[in-house]
Amino acid sequence: MPGRLIAFILILLAIVSFIGFNIENSSDIRIWFGEKGVLSDVPIFVSFFVMYLIGVISVVPFMVKWRMKKASKDRLTQKSEKTGDDEGAAGSKKKKTRILGSKKKDEEPSEED
Secondary structure, eight states, rough: HHHHHHHHHHHHHHHHHOOOOOSSSSEEEEEESSSEEEEEEEHHHHHHHHHHHHHHHHHHHHHHEEEEEEHHHHHHHHHHHTTTOOOOOOOSOHHHHHHHOOOOOOOOOOOOO
């Protein structure tokens, strides 16, 4: 927990310092051809923030699709467990999953005197 907090503070400091160093820097952004499609004197950090936001928004549909796929697999698994089907809903054998952080238990070494 403290490591995450320290990392968050460091990232926040980096972002604030980036904004501070580039507060006076600005550029023209051309959205469309011609004079009407130009935004004049836009600060650099604002344009980077908008690009970051567009990237985050573009990932949302993929995350929703992934969650829906995961939820449907969970429903199929629960349905197969309720019916007592050994092979699962998809007709394949259950895969052994390993929980992160758990160690594979091997035979315990015997103590020899």
